[in-house]
């Protein structure tokens with residue numbers, strides 16, 4: 001007799017259907033084929049133990065299990081439940097009527113209870129696409145899968161629950177999540193608000209411009225100036241996530257096992273700040289058991305690299321390709337998987353090793369060579385992908401107390417959203433979402449400047465010794481500044497402000 005049960009295998013952020021075929025004839029043998037990894041092979045011990053503990057007899061049969069398609073790698077312990085149900089069905093402990101209706105996955109403990117697994121959102125989406133009526137998952141996973149509409153999500157606590165459910169001896173209500181109310185809840189403002197930042201008008205403005213055009217940004221300033229504080233507040237002024245963006249980001253967090261216990265959706269833009277000792281694999285993803293890296297966990301949000309010169313040069317180099325392509329391809333053995341990685345890069349650094357070069361309140365103890373060497377630690381090609389450089393000075397403590405709380409994130413976000421709306425109309429149907437992503441051709445089309453602007457730009461570039469690479473960046477950023485003002489043309493004032501955001505290109509300063 002040949003029986004089939006169904007599971008799924010993660011491939012990047014998608015899951016593909018896996019059919020588990022079982023063939024049982026009299027005899028005593030057990031073989032598992034179809035590219036299972038060692039964790040899947042070990043499932044036999046867990047399954048047989050769980051069966052015994054729950055009063056099922058271990059079959060005295062020659063069992064062959066094939067996991068198809070054979071060229072798709074099956075990893076981890078999440079197939080325990082699928083395999084156990086196959087074996088129980090082959091020994092006629094389970095009626096087979098419902099086997100075709102559900103995709104089922106879960107890790108078994110030796111006593112038959114089910115442990116949660118990673119990546120349930122892509123798995124549930126796969127079940128719906130494949131036309132299943134529902135999915136059977138460990139109870140702890142059920143809310144995470146239930147964001148997928150039109151799919152019955154059956155949350156179960158143990159192997160015995162599944163057996164009773166499939167034998168129609170126990171009814172289990174499908175888990176339901178009101179995706180819209182959950183989504184709307186996440187759109188509300190958090191406690192981390194720009195209102196907490198006092199003074200620092202120029203940096204707040206630079207962040208607003210960066211958010212409005214999706215520009216990468218670098219802050220340079222002394223310790224304690226508030227760089228980390230402000231970077232953390234950037235997601236609060238970015239446009240709220242759309243439902244599609246929320247689902248895609250949730251898939252990545254689901255695969256990485258980073259969703260909170262009761263969280264079913266990532267509803268706020270992520271903010272990731274990996275330490276400078278981060279390995280390349282942890283940063284971009286991959287490894288033996290491929291996982292999304294920090295750049296994918298920051299997808300649709302912000303990646304913050306604090307103390308930029310402290311990162312290994314090789315780590316920063318690997319960021320170049322995903323910054324261009326907005327995704328990362330992780331190759332492993334003969335297989336490769338893609339993870340999305342569309343994030344805003346925000347970096348921070350001190351201006352010199354002691355941190356006080358250019359600080360009016362402290363004396364810098366570094367030599368000019370040390371200052372140069374420090375700045376040179378950042379790779380040129382990475383700097384090339386950063387549109388906005390912003391110098392930041394500390395607000396003295398005595399003044400902090402006097403200053404009024406700043407504008408709230410909600411007010412700033414409203415202006416950002418309006419500027420993004422203009423960009424959405426400009427780039428409709430091109431696959432580009434904001435000014436920072438403009439191609440050279442678009443740049444020529446949308447960033448035209450008049451003779452006065454051209455004259456000013458040439459003059460200032462020469463005067464400040466700006467490099468040619470700064471030119472395109474200035475045009476892109478001035479387009480965003482014009483959008484924030486609702487101006488169809490780029491004016492001289494917009495250009496002037498954009499020029500002020502190229503401090504690291506100046507040959508004269510720093």
Ligand SMILES: Nc1ncnc2c1ncn2[C@@H]1O[C@H](COP(=O)(O)OP(=O)(O)OP(=O)(O)O)[C@@H](O)[C@H]1O
Pocket residue numbers: 196197198199200221222223224225226227228229230350395400
């Ligand atoms: N403009 C400001 N308004 C309100 N609080 C501020 C401001 N500037 C600094 N602070 C306070 O100082 C603390 C230190 O700031 P933060 O850690 O962001 O500095 P930093 O520039 O990242 O320094 P480092 O270079 O040491 O990392 C903040 O947590 C905040 O409490």
Ligand SMILES: [Mg+2]
Pocket residue numbers: 227228229306348
């Ligand atoms: Mg800091």
